[in-house]
Amino acid sequence: MHSLILAATVLLLALFGYALGRSRSRNLAVASGQPLHSLPTYYGGYVAIWCGLPAVLVMAVWLGAEGAIVRALTVQSLPAALVSDDPDRMALLLTDIRNLAAGSIVSRDVDPALQAAADHYQSLRQTGFASMVVVVLACAMAGLVWARRRVVPGLRARNHVERIILWVLVACSTIAILTTIGIVLSLIFETLRFFEKVPLHEFLFGLHWSPQTAIRSDQVGASGAFGAIPLFAGTLLITLIAMLVAGPIGLMSAIYMAEYAGSRLRSTAKPILEVLAGIPTVVYGFFAALTVAPFVRQSGGSIGLDVASESALAAGVVMGIMIIPFVSSLSDDVINAVPQSLRDASYGLGATQSETIRQVILPAALPGIVGAFMLAISRAIGETMIVVMAAGLAANLTANPLEAVTTVTVQIVTLLVGDQEFDSAKTLAAFALGLMLFVVTLGLNLLALSVVRKYRERYD
Amino acid sequence: MVTNGQQDENPAHAAARVKMQAKKVAVFYGEAQALHDVDLDIREHTVTALIGPSGCGKSTFLRCLNRMNDVIDICRVEGRIMLDGEDINTPSLDTVHLRARVGMVFQKPNPFPKTIYDNVAYGPRIHGMTSGKSELDEVVETSLERAGLWKEVRDRLDEPGTGLSGGQQQRLCIARSIAVNPEVILMDEPCSALDPIATARIEELIDELRTNFTIVIVTHSMQQAARVSQRTGFFHLGELVEVGNTDQIFTNPDDQRTQDYITGRFG
Structure with a gap:
């Protein structure tokens, strides 16, 4: 003070x-x-x-x-x-x-x-x-x-001041970069400590996840199992469901907005769609847990299917709804960026609107659309609140969307919630999972960038 | 249908049939009127040049001929435009069929971001004009040949059309429009983005294409109009001031405004 x-x-x-x-x-x-x-x-x-x-x-x-x-x-x-x-x-x-x-x-x-x-x-x-x-x-x-x-x-006061402003800017960006490096390094060091306790191959290829470690050796479940495959599979399953929802709906609404909707409709509908991105994820979470999951369970039950009350389907669908605006908004922008001259050329040859969209506009906008999808996927993989509330904790290795699965983010949350000792394999596992998550999303972003670059070379 | 309208001294021209006919065409952008009562006959196998200062409505008129103005929301077209005596706005002739018969080449070369082959094959494919790969290959080859581009690109049909030079791109766009075998080709300042050599090449091509197609070309360059066209229409302030044989327009125009424009007094 x-x-x-x-x-x-x-x-x-x-x-x-x-x-x-x-x-x-x-x-x-x-x-x-x-x-x-x-x-x-x-x-x-x-x-x-x-x-x-x-x-x-x-x-x-x-x-x-x-x-x-x-x-x-x-x-x-x-x-x-x-x-x-x-x-x-x-x-x-x-x-x-x-x-x-x-x-x-x-x-x-x-x-x-x-x-x-x-x-x-x-x-x-x-x-x-x-x-x-x-x-x-x-x-x-x-x-x-x-x-x-x-x-x-x-x-020469102006030159002095300008140079100092330059150094202030450099210092600010250095802080941002150093923070990132610091976070990554702390993840890496804690992860290395984890791998001293649990071998790498067991973590990467183990099929069983049960992180409860005992404090005393005579307790039940004394040895935790840290095979992360069920978590990766659960994350992938929920992400896949989310993209199956968000991909087509987002892309098609983007096409409608960009190519068919009149300017007045677009100026109202687009902000409304983007409100979806502004809803807090915790609200999506209880929407998934309290509305969608029971609905999925009941409708499954009425056609004789056995649906878990915390099914991957419910969490995935709600997550898909959440990331619709990511796909639609970015795709809309790239579709609008396709030059009008290409549309004119296609119409001038007697192509209909849908032929023009399918054969000219979408291929030309593809790099941007791929980028939008990649961004949505990395968002879905990293999303936490919806799955914490709706996806459950059971680390089942399954491809059935009606069963309960768990994700990497959910497990990180459960590993670190509550009073924890910070040297057990259980808490350190959270860092290993976090590092995995970071590596995967980083890889996706790099991939998206390279795809965008490759196609840009071809289409410019 | 037989020629009516202007008196024509050249018997070769007089024999030409009227391919398209505009009657009292007026175009509005919202409230503003861009064209006033244009009456114009376009003769078959003839190059008709539309000249005039910027903003005089010549491109607007050209875009009426294959209803490209439909794309613009606030644009409204009045009057009648006939293609072979049939109103192009009749319900039975929708824009897909009309634009297959009346093709268009634009001011800036605008090849699709596809291969050279796919650029030319685009039209035939969407209209289902060919059955089978070999027939399509043939259409692509003839179109490129007619556009004078075949020799330059036959070894690299798989490369993107956007990788060609500006003049080649424009010839690719011409090949693309003749691939659907139109009856009329509309050209909107096709050489304005090109250098003099590429321009000369396109002008030669236009003259060759005249034997098979009817061509309407909008141009800023009076020399170009004089070189490539047989008939010329002069637009000024949204009106068609005068139309006639090109040599007559350029040597002995009826209207004072045409005289002023071609002698460079304005525009």
């Missing part, structure tokens, strides 16, 4: 620097009669950046390093009786000291030595914060004064 006030102060200083730089450049230009190299706003920006950016950077570094330094100093000052060699115990002790200093609940008896350590910790923190305020403000002021002094009509 105090850091926020400090940041706001720096920001105000920077704004002040902006006004200062702008007015000073104007005044100097008038006084000296020399033309300014850049617009006055660039001089303002120059001063503001020199005032704000170094101060904020110093503050960020300080905040990052302060915790570790304060901890190290606290540990040094501890009486020998409290120090132990076990890093886990030390971490626990430090947590207690921190909690005591903050006035929270502490998990051990508070003795004077601990109290003294907490007081010491508290005073270190306060000193640290005070010195940070001083250093940061000094930085900001120094930047302000220095940059203001450098403002002369010949200063």
Whole structure:
């Protein structure tokens, strides 16, 4: 909270620097009669950046390093009786000291030595914060004064500002990329830990999934089975059903919208169709679980079929409805992008509208349509909420859509819901499944891209 | 049907039958009127050129002749257009049949994103004109030959039509329209996107095609009209100002506006 006030102060200083730089450049230009190299706003920006950016950077570094330094100093000052060699115990002790200093609940008896350590910790923190305020403000002021002094009509302020903007943009995109890399790396390392406990081939090719591991060795089901094939099969089955629903409906509604519907109908119908994409998936989930699944079960029962109450069919159909707009909206765009001259050419030869669509427009729009389908598939594979609510947990290896199946995403959810120890094969399996999911969707996206590129070469 | 309308001094032209006939054709885009009462005879085995400044309605008129304006929602056509004495708007002659008889070549070469072979075979296939592969092969070959493209592409019929040069693409489009064996071919500024050499090639081709087809060509270039056509119509501000034999229009027009246009005073 105090850091926020400090940041706001720096920001105000920077704004002040902006006004200062702008007015000073104007005044100097008038006084000296020399033309300014850049617009006055660039001089303002120059001063503001020199005032704000170094101060904020110093503050960020300080905040990052302060915790570790304060901890190290606290540990040094501890009486020998409290120090132990076990890093886990030390971490626990430090947590207690921190909690005591903050006035929270502490998990051990508070003795004077601990109290003294907490007081010491508290005073270190306060000193640290005070010195940070001083250093940061000094930085900001120094930047302000220095940059203001450098403002002369010949200063190439625009070039400086533009270059710093470039670096800010580079930094932002670097953060995005590094985050992605970090997520992937953490997935990979946890997955490697999982494969230390469960062999890779068992995970990839095992036909039995039962992740319950026992805490004590005498419990029932002591050894979990981590064959992921039933999960992959379940995911594929539900995705297939979803695409069987979304593919034809989405593509055909896109064709209708793009080629047949009048402009007034299109301008109303298209947004309505796209509302489907805006419905929260949890709403689809209970629609699937409470409406579609019982309906499927009853209609199956009335023609003598035995349907599980959490059938793959119900979940797949609802998921298909959810991804219709992905298919239709993107396909509609690519169909509209087919040049009118191709339609004219086909009509000019006496082709009917449906012949033109089938033989000219769809082939020309194919790369985009394939891309739309791939996107829909990767969306279906990664979709979680609908299947959590409607697809069930039983890891059956079956191709029968009337039976209950489970998917990779459902299992990740169940593995991590509730209190878990984070070193058992059961929880680590979630990372392995997550990595699989990531690899598959990434592969699909790459495939979609390459298909699009290949056909684009042929059709342009 | 025998020629009526304009007096024709050249007996060879006078003998030509009237293939298509426009009577009081008016076209509206929404409220705006683009064409006013156009009366025009198009003679068989003749190249009729339509010239005039931009926006004068010549392309609009051309698109009326095979009802391509049907595609545009707000477009409304009045008056009568006859093909061999039959109104092209009669219910018995729907656009599929009409456009098989009256083909069209567009301003910009617009081959389908298919192979050269499939481009030419497209029309015969959708109209079910051929039975069997060998007959289709023959139609494709003759059409490409008539369009003067066969020698250049016979070894690469499997390659995409979009990979040809601009002039070749336009000849491919001509081959594509003659593959359905139309009676009339409408050409909407077919050379405006081409270089002079490709243009010369197409103009030669148009002259050759005249023996088998009736051709109507819209062009911006008066030289082109003079080179390829036997009859010329001059459009101005949505009206057909004057129509007559090409040499007469270009040497001794009746109307002052035609005179001004061909001598380059406007347009």
